[in-house]
Amino acid sequence: MRCPLPVLRLARALREYPEAAEFELVADDLAAARDVPAFAGEQGVLAEETGPLRWRIRRALP
Template sequence: MRCPWPALRLAKAMRALPPGATARLLADDPAAPREVAALAAEHGWQVHDDGTGELLVNG
């Protein structure tokens, strides 16, 4: 999927998770880390990007 879809789906998943939960996002769109980081900053989530295309987001 191309951005912004990974970020939008992540936002939906994070709303369904309890506070403090972690979501794992696999994305191969080069824009995904930027989009997810911006979304996380808006919501106060923490993002860990290990550079493999897997992003861990803590809410």
């Protein structure tokens, strides 16, 4: 996904699936390497890089 689409889709997923504990995000724009972790941090979720332009997004445990 081209930026800012990865961040926008992650924001939508976090809103639409508040009970989901984990998401996988894959992007094809190098700017996502900066934008996704920054957005995740702002939202209080963890963005674990699992490969080039791939992240496992996890909500912090309560």
